[in-house]
Amino acid sequence: QLGTVYVADDENDRIMRWPKGATQGSVIVGGNGGGGQSNQLNGPEGSSFDRHDCDHCEENIDWVLASEPLIPFISTGETHSLFFMDTANWKKFRNKLDENLMIWNNNRLLNSTSAIEEYSAFITKSITSATNESVPHVKQTNTSYTITGRNGQGYGINQLSYPWGLYVDDDQTVYVADQYNHRIVEWKSGATSGQVVAGGNEEGSGDHQLSNPRDVIVDKERDSLIISDYSNERVVQWPRRNETSGETIISNINCWGLTMDENGSLYVADIRNDEVRRYKKGESQGTVVAGGNGRGNRFDQLSYPRYVFVDR
Secondary structure (H helix, E strand, O other): OOOOEEEEEHHHOEEEEEOOOOOOOEEEEEOOOEOOOOOOEOOEEEEEEEOOOOOOOHHHOEEEEEEOOEEEEEOOOOOOOEEEEEOOOHHHHHHHHOOEEEEOHHHEEEEOOOOOOOOEEEEEOOEEEOOOOOHHHOEEOOOEEEEEOOOOEOOOOOOEOOEEEEEEOOOOOEEEEEHHHOEEEEEOOOOOOOEEEEEOOOEOOOOOOEOOEEEEEEEOOOOEEEEEEHHHOEEEEEEOOOOOOOEEEEEOOOEEEEEEOOOOOEEEEEOOOOEEEEEOOOOOOOEEEEEOOOEOOOOOOEOOEEEEEEOO
């Protein structure tokens, strides 16, 4: 359904769905306590879904989920490539989930390689073809390769340091919220090093600085980056055309994940107020569309919501 909001509800170990205009959501994945069983999640940090040959039909959604430290993103192109961010240590994830990435439908597991570099973003082409018959008919190729990082943790232009948010543009350009380097890095398809496109001027609160950015998306209409500047408690709009500073568009918000709908409305996960707010163009206050009823595990509550996705 258009406008439906999906939230990675971190401390409740669940993914929730909030239909447009609803006063409470429903648990669609997890919600059975934190753990590694097939019906459990453990601190889910993000979610997305693939809509191959399916226009707004939820019965054919193939969910891909991962607990910390991997942040998932799925391209909507025909390649069905899966983009992941390894925020800390691949071995930690491998030991925890036994070298498998979990696809929720029918609890099917996709094997993955154990040769991923830590502190990097990578793509795994585990899904190369699919039908409308859902996950059991997905062909597996079990190949992957690193697209950013690969050179260990650091400040170099070919390095990352505890990256969080990941955005992939239509031309396969990857934007990374390089948290501990306080910058946004752009990696063109096939590039061996990135380019700093926002921040990178040491940690700070100036218009030309960022502090522990947690997420980044692209506003195509305004040709700008939208950045969750976490420690500065603000959302920043940063033009993509060689600009050296950004503009604060939302202040005093403990922001984490960001997304945007087809109308240009911005959705922000606020982990202090345990809610997701929607900001229409020009708005500075926004409207609560999920949570906002205190921290808890009721169906009208969230607990440290991290990332958000809205159905288009």
